[in-house]
Amino acid sequence: MKMIMAIIHHEDEMDTVRSLNEQNFFVTKLSTTGGFLKGKNTTIMIGTEDERVDEAVNVIRENAGKRRAIRYDNSGNLTGGSYTGINMPVPLEVEVGGCTIFEFPIDRIEKY
Secondary structure (H helix, E strand, O other), rough: EEEEEEEEEEHHHHHHHHHHHOOOOOOOEEEEEEEOOEEEEEEEEEOOOOHHHHHHHHHHHHHHEEEEEEEEEHHHHHHHHHOOOOOOOOEEEEEEEEEEEEEOOOOOOOOO
């Protein structure tokens, strides 16, 4: 038996938990806060058989892994804060998401 603990971005929580549930994984989720950037995270815990660990990790990676996205920033922020006379949103391609996954051996799981 294994315990998988994954720290994912708060925005990825719903899709990740839904996908895990669809694959018959029971999930406990905790609201957490990052220590460095102080961003909202969700920590999910999954107890599963050894043979299903890779399956669970793949579901988490597919739903909460790093990816590229377009975010919009004001052009003033790109010039070091100096006013350029225009204030237009500028599309920027940024990396978003990402997760940290831990795997622990456990002796047993009991559900009542």
